[in-house]
Amino acid sequence: xxxxxYRWLEAIGNRRExxxxxxxxxxxxxxxxxxxxxxxxxxxTGHSKVFELFDRHALAGLGHPADIEKIRQAAIDAxxxxxxxxxxxxxxxRRLIGFGLSPQLKTNFEQIFSAPFLLELLLAExxxxxxxxxxxxxxxxxxxxxxxxxxVVAASQPEAETSARTWLNQKLTGKTDRGEITETVLQAWxxxxxxxxxxxGLPPEAERRDGWRKAVNGRSVEIGWLxxxxxxxxxxxxLTPAQLGL
Amino acid sequence: xxxxxxTSFEYYRRSQLQSLSLPAKVRALARLLxxxxxxxxxxxxxxxxxxxxxxxxxxxxEPQIYFYDPLGAQFHAVGYAASGSGAGTIRSILSFQxxxxxxxxxxxxxxxxxxxxxxxxxxxxxxxxATGGVNPDAQTFATIKVLRGSGVENITAERQGELLKP
Numbered sequence: 001x002x003x004x005x006y007r008w009l010e011a012i013g014n015r016r017e018x019x020x021x022x023x024x025x026x027x028x029x030x031x032x033x034x035x036x037x038x039x040x041x042x043x044x045t046g047h048s049k050v051f052e053l054f055d056r057h058a059l060a061g062l063g064h065p066a067d068i069e070k071i072r073q074a075a076i077d078a079x080x081x082x083x084x085x086x087x088x089x090x091x092x093x094r095r096l097i098g099f100g101l102s103p104q105l106k107t108n109f110e111q112i113f114s115a116p117f118l119l120e121l122l123l124a125e126x127x128x129x130x131x132x133x134x135x136x137x138x139x140x141x142x143x144x145x146x147x148x149x150x151x152v153v154a155a156s157q158p159e160a161e162t163s164a165r166t167w168l169n170q171k172l173t174g175k176t177d178r179g180e181i182t183e184t185v186l187q188a189w190x191x192x193x194x195x196x197x198x199x200x201g202l203p204p205e206a207e208r209r210d211g212w213r214k215a216v217n218g219r220s221v222e223i224g225w226l227x228x229x230x231x232x233x234x235x236x237x238x239l240t241p242a243q244l245g246l
Numbered sequence: 247x248x249x250x251x252x253t254s255f256e257y258y259r260r261s262q263l264q265s266l267s268l269p270a271k272v273r274a275l276a277r278l279l280x281x282x283x284x285x286x287x288x289x290x291x292x293x294x295x296x297x298x299x300x301x302x303x304x305x306x307x308e309p310q311i312y313f314y315d316p317l318g319a320q321f322h323a324v325g326y327a328a329s330g331s332g333a334g335t336i337r338s339i340l341s342f343q344x345x346x347x348x349x350x351x352x353x354x355x356x357x358x359x360x361x362x363x364x365x366x367x368x369x370x371x372x373x374x375x376a377t378g379g380v381n382p383d384a385q386t387f388a389t390i391k392v393l394r395g396s397g398v399e400n401i402t403a404e405r406q407g408e409l410l411k412p
Contacts, residue, residue: 047263051263053260076257076260080256080260083253231399
């Protein structure tokens with residue numbers, strides 16, 4: 001009996017290692033807040049990485065499609081139930097994650113005899129003003145960080161994720177054009193997929209531009225746009241690179 | 247009912263990643279009415295709605311109007327429909343306009359359609375005390391929404407006032 005706590009620690013450690021191993025090579029996703037709204041981007045197979053959740057909410061993720069689907073459905077169910085029982089204005093990302101998704105993921109992660117969720121997620125909520133935006137980085141174990149501005153990245157490797165995020169935040173400071181933002185984000189996506197080091201100097205811009213264009217051949221660039229202003233209540237819109245001049 | 251339908255249609259669209267078809271939306275409202283039947287029989291919550299939608303499966307997208315009876319039977323209206331206690335009064339005007347009028351309701355532009363609808367409401371309120379009516383002098387207008395392939399547009403009271411001017 002005395003060794004039980006150690007077994008627990010080991011089991012959790014093994015589980016964490018297993019999830020990270022399974023997620024290796026997953027295609028990263030990005031969310032960038034700008035004065036006009038929030039742009040989410042992922043490269044997948046079409047309706048596989050970036051999704052609408054509710055009027056002002058969207059999700060982007062990498063991992064096992066079945067697990068992403070489970071969490072997506074849970075988030076949509078919770079948001080619509082809340083909107084119907086209360087009001088659409090009462091649906092908030094902070095509550096959706098804090099009281100819904102995060103505890104669910106944590107419980108699942110700690111049940112060591114059941115399969116863990118294999119995913120890393122980004123959830124975004126566009127506010128009335130830029131300062132009211134919320135981008136949440138939700139991990140497979142239920143841990144989450146909330147951000148109100150800038151770029152947030154979800155990638156399979158934590159170090160690469162941090163480096164990519166820092167690089168993107170520097171590159172995108174002051175940029176508001178959606179096409180320009182998408183171009184830069186896709187360059188970062190290519191660098192992450194090719195395991196290029198953001199700290200030791202990246203390939204020249206021409207190579208990066210060329211690189212992502214070749215790499216997305218046969219794949220689908222999924223872009224979700226949460227507009228800050230609009231006549232419709234649902235602010236989510238799917239965009240294509242061609243619509244953004246890419 | 248509008249809230250239930252709005253939530254369920256949006257829920258379907260987001261969760262299934264495709265929109266519900268127009269016939270399915272029409273039947274969803276019929277089902278709601280059928281489920282409301284016990285309340286209707288008790289004299290509470292009698293609803294006879296109109297349902298308008300755009301059929302996106304044809305090119306160009308086509309507007310469709312449906313009307314219902316309180317038991318949930320659905321009927322496809324060809325050019326116009328009216329519901330409510332004052333509808334009896336104005337249905338004959340609509341029929342006349344559709345048969346002999348120029349332009350016919352289906353051929354009216356936005357200004358003509360808004361003028362026509364507001365004037366019909368004024369007539370209906372004269373003959374039916376339960377119809378609220380419209381009073382441009384007191385800046386009292388109706389709730390008007392225009393359905394297009396791109397979405398629903400709200401015609402504000404100010405705009406209605408402008409459109410009502412000859």
